[in-house]
Amino acid sequence: MLSLYCIFLWLVLRVGVKGASDLSGCPSTENTWRYRARSGEKFLLFCDVPKPGLCKKRNVSMRQMCGGTLCQRVQWYKQPQNGSQPYAIQNDHPHITWENNLLQFSPIGINDAGSYICAIKYKPKAIKESRKSKEVTCFLNITVEVQPKEKTPCMDSVKNELYLLIGSTDSVPCPGVNCEGDLQRQDVTWYKNGMLCPYWKNTHIVFDEIYHQDHGVYVCDYNQSINSTWWLVRAVVEVKTVVKNTSLAPIIVNPTNDPVTLEVELGMPLTLECKVHFGQERNFNPVVKWYVEDAELNREELRQANISIDNQVERQTIYYTACLKQVTKKDLQKTFICFAQNSVGNATWTIKLKQKRRDGKEFDAFVSYAKQDSFDSLDPSSLNEESFALDLLPKVLEKKYGYTLCLFERDVIPGGVYTEDIVKIIKQSRRVICVLSPSYVSSPTVFELQAAVNLALEDQTLKLILIKFSPFKEPDSLPHRVKKALNVLPTITWRSSKSTPSNSRFWNCVRYHMPVKNHQGLGEKGCKIFPRIFSLRKKEENYSL
Amino acid sequence: MTDEMYCDPDDNAIDLVEIEFQDGTLYFKAEDDDHLESDDFRKLEGPKNAILRNLNNQVLMKKSGMDIAVLEDMTDCEIQANAPQTTFIMQAYKETVPNGLAIAILVRSKNQIYSLSCQNKELQFKEGAAPNHIASTTSDFIFYQKKVIGHEKMQFESSLYPGYFLACEKEQQGYFKLVLKEGCEEADKFMMFIVQYC
Numbered sequence: 172m173l174s175l176y177c178i179f180l181w182l183v184l185r186v187g188v189k190g191a192s193d194l195s196g197c198p199s200t201e202n203t204w205r206y207r208a209r210s211g212e213k214f215l216l217f218c219d220v221p222k223p224g225l226c227k228k229r230n231v232s233m234r235q236m237c238g239g240t241l242c243q244r245v246q247w248y249k250q251p252q253n254g255s256q257p258y259a260i261q262n263d264h265p266h267i268t269w270e271n272n273l274l275q276f277s278p279i280g281i282n283d284a285g286s287y288i289c290a291i292k293y294k295p296k297a298i299k300e301s302r303k304s305k306e307v308t309c310f311l312n313i314t315v316e317v318q319p320k321e322k323t324p325c326m327d328s329v330k331n332e333l334y335l336l337i338g339s340t341d342s343v344p345c346p347g348v349n350c351e352g353d354l355q356r357q358d359v360t361w362y363k364n365g366m367l368c369p370y371w372k373n374t375h376i377v378f379d380e381i382y383h384q385d386h387g388v389y390v391c392d393y394n395q396s397i398n399s400t401w402w403l404v405r406a407v408v409e410v411k412t413v414v415k416n417t418s419l420a421p422i423i424v425n426p427t428n429d430p431v432t433l434e435v436e437l438g439m440p441l442t443l444e445c446k447v448h449f450g451q452e453r454n455f456n457p458v459v460k461w462y463v464e465d466a467e468l469n470r471e472e473l474r475q476a477n478i479s480i481d482n483q484v485e486r487q488t489i490y491y492t493a494c495l496k497q498v499t500k501k502d503l504q505k506t507f508i509c510f511a512q513n514s515v516g517n518a519t520w521t522i523k524l525k526q527k528r529r530d531g532k533e534f535d536a537f538v539s540y541a542k543q544d545s546f547d548s549l550d551p552s553s554l555n556e557e558s559f560a561l562d563l564l565p566k567v568l569e570k571k572y573g574y575t576l577c578l579f580e581r582d583v584i585p586g587g588v589y590t591e592d593i594v595k596i597i598k599q600s601r602r603v604i605c606v607l608s609p610s611y612v613s614s615p616t617v618f619e620l621q622a623a624v625n626l627a628l629e630d631q632t633l634k635l636i637l638i639k640f641s642p643f644k645e646p647d648s649l650p651h652r653v654k655k656a657l658n659v660l661p662t663i664t665w666r667s668s669k670s671t672p673s674n675s676r677f678w679n680c681v682r683y684h685m686p687v688k689n690h691q692g693l694g695e696k697g698c699k700i701f702p703r704i705f706s707l708r709k710k711e712e713n714y715s716l
Numbered sequence: 717m718t719d720e721m722y723c724d725p726d727d728n729a730i731d732l733v734e735i736e737f738q739d740g741t742l743y744f745k746a747e748d749d750d751h752l753e754s755d756d757f758r759k760l761e762g763p764k765n766a767i768l769r770n771l772n773n774q775v776l777m778k779k780s781g782m783d784i785a786v787l788e789d790m791t792d793c794e795i796q797a798n799a800p801q802t803t804f805i806m807q808a809y810k811e812t813v814p815n816g817l818a819i820a821i822l823v824r825s826k827n828q829i830y831s832l833s834c835q836n837k838e839l840q841f842k843e844g845a846a847p848n849h850i851a852s853t854t855s856d857f858i859f860y861q862k863k864v865i866g867h868e869k870m871q872f873e874s875s876l877y878p879g880y881f882l883a884c885e886k887e888q889q890g891y892f893k894l895v896l897k898e899g900c901e902e903a904d905k906f907m908m909f910i911v912q913y914c
Binding site for chain 2: 337338380381382383412414484485
């Protein structure tokens, strides 16, 4: 065995140690350290002798570490092989980083062997003298030799990363020490997270009960004599603590009313968030999906989604948010299902959509217009009031601007009593749009206007919008109340060719009087953002007729 | 009905609160104090009774006639025999700014109720129940009960002295006493307890 080592030594690069001036006041008695590392492993060098630490207190916070000299500004230099000037190591190497007084190799390679110098500013303890103690710069010379890992005798049993189960009894072995013989040795030096742990001297650190605070970066050093020189063999173990695999299926933490319904607005985007708690597992393969199911039980996955994960020691929480660009009427008939699964089991959560009705009214506006006789079309080229009401109004207000209108012919189930139906519908509407014309005021349809006026007096939220489709003379037979209303209520005049385009003053004025759409969020993270500042909207539409 | 200013009362109104200018400072008056809360602790319903043990399985008991608590080995019969001094009442509190499970520890002894206080970093049982409402963010009665990750063990951190925990310490005379000690957040086994609710 020993001869093999000798051969390896000749093959491995070694550099002569350059003597450096030793400034008095520096803490370490030796200013030269020699370490042996194995290639391919993570390796650390400390500048300055780490102080015996608070290792007994298992948790070492950065705050505590910085209490001593550990966080002084340190500069690392590498001495090149050819004997030229040492150069400062910058933090631009992919595998060499330095933080505070630590030089870290992830991993160390054959080419990293050589001589390193670290300069640390050190302030010696105040001596009882008249002058203040000056800050000195101490130098530490460190020689590192790197042994190729493949040649390590028991490479397989060298563990540089360990997972310890919290609550169990376990031990942290110094990697590789058992390969080189003496398992009983009690001269191993251990460091945890950069602090010296004087109570640990054996080749293994035994924990009779693992706590989360036992995680960290452990370093073990032991002496080894090779060819009559003493080297410190150093190895690094990253210890991570885990909880045992969960025995629970995932838990969906969304609110559980029964049934769960969400009020939505048609045409608006919708976000559906599913919050799931998962227990920890070594082989963690969580599944979270949103499905939409229709009446025939056909399921389709909602693919557009965001995922965010909150990972804690004892559990992981996954927030899975699906996005619907626009809620359609069909979506109100569908069921939305969140599905979550881990290796133990699965869970589901369902939600249905309901149309939002702030004030309990179903329609934004009821359209009242005179039904045409087939002989009444005076001007075939211009729009008649029936097609204005049945075609143009819905085209602009419903399709373009997203309002919900009620048209008697279209939306009322026949067979009821006309007058009762009218009163019922007007009560279900936020506005009543009356298309006024000579035919309107002289036809039975004027009852609808009368009903609207009366109902508006009872219900403050109901308002009338009068559209003067064509000029007319008020018949005397009209009830007094209706006459008064015609004088006082806002009237928008239809000017055929000018008013037809959907962005005309006419339509802007109609929209001004229509109910405001509610854009308050259903889930603040919407698919799109529709900023609607009330004052801005009003400014746009303040047109005079 | 006039052509009134368009304003949908429910959705588009912005509540203005009364403001007052006093001594160069602008004050907003709350309509009702529902929306204003000063930070405080408020007692929650349902205090739970529990037997507390340290990691050596010694049972916590308030010493009668003294205002300290000790930890001793006890069989179940002995725990019963020593009741109610071994039955601690864990009273939970609701906080305006939650910092964890806030509790007060009470115990009965000889028809008198006592509350554990850590005033001046000295633990003592004060006569009387901890108040229902504590108008402050810290209290000598309130401790934060925190579970140790991966274990069924609890730590109790003082709300008045952050970083100080309930701990078990051996006295010179040989017995174990409940004290308040500075800890490293979550570390020491002597600062861990097992809570057995009954």
